[in-house]
Amino acid sequence: MTIGQSKTRKVVIIGTGFVGSSYAYALLNQGTVNELVLIDLDKDRAEGEARDLNHGMPFGAPMRIRAGDYEECTDADMVVITAGANQAPGETRLDLAAKNAKIMTGIVNSIMDTEFKGILLVATNPVDVLSHVALEVSGLPKERVIGSGTILDTARFRYLLSEYYQVDSRNVHAYIIGEHGDSELPVWSHVQIGGVPLSKYGNIPDVQQDENMRTIFENVRDAAYHIIERKGATYYGIGLGLARLTRAILYNENSIVTVSTLFEGQYGVEGVYLGVPAVVNEYGVREVLELDLNEQESKQLHESAKILKEMTENVLPN
Secondary structure (H helix, E strand, O other): OOOOOOOOOEEEEEOOOHHHHHHHHHHHHHOOOOEEEEEOOOHHHHHHHHHHHHOOHHHOOOOEEEEOOHHHHOOOOEEEEOOOOOOOOOOOHHHHHHHHHHHHHHHHHHHHOOOOOOEEEEOOOOHHHHHHHHHHHHOOOHHHEEEOOOHHHHHHHHHHHHHHHOOOHHHEEOOEEEOOOOOOEEOHHHOEEOOEEHHHHOOOOOHHHOHHHHHHHHHHHOHHHHHHHHHOOOOHHHHHHHHHHHHHHHOOOOEEEEEEEEEEOHHHOEEEEEEEEEEEEOOEEEEEOOOOOOHHHHHHHHHHHHHHHHHHHHHOOO
16 A cells, blocks of 8 residues: 555564564554454464464454465555574674575565565564665665664663652653664663653662663663573564554554664764664654763764664675
């Protein structure tokens, strides 16, 4: 469906592993879409997931769910890519990026062969690098190729702050920006609890140096490692995050979410995908918000951008 026309609210998910199936389950529960198509190299797996989800329809929202193939992308409003290889023991992040860049290239070529004209949402890791690959391969406008970015990191940050201060997480306003990974950073200078700056609410003279706050951020940054160590993978949180992004796009909400998008001079950074608060609507990323970062935050963001730029340049198609 061409962007701007009346929407069918049709979403195609490519990859029905833990993340893809958790995302599909969230969409069924929330009633966000009218039509959901599951695509996977393992066609039996996609068929099984579709059947299982359909059997929950009487408890969820009416919608059409089925397994399919790439031709389903032709009239989709959104195609969401969750497929990719996992990081093997002893494998570097660059190794993983190179491996998944090849997979992403094949997937995106197959999507674009259908004359897809909707929004492309990437969740495969390393998500910032692979979103850039998807942009280059697809030829779509940059605003219509979006990475899940730091939407989950930001949710984790808000949750841990809410737990610490015993405040509803929906009233905690905070962002994690930069890479979805080890070089991400918390924007302490803009954390607010119900509109009150954290330094005032928590009576913390120097938030960035406070030991308790540093522990909270470390638990955000390392959350995936802790979860993977205990259960093998993370998928519920990102599944819900993707569902939130889907609603913002399909319902033209103009919501502010921390997604990965192409920087074109914002924050003094050029030519790299990074997670940042952005206004998202039916056209994709409407605008990037430029927060007034302090000197340390700005330095950290530029360091994160440098790491990602080097990794991206190593894997982008020639």
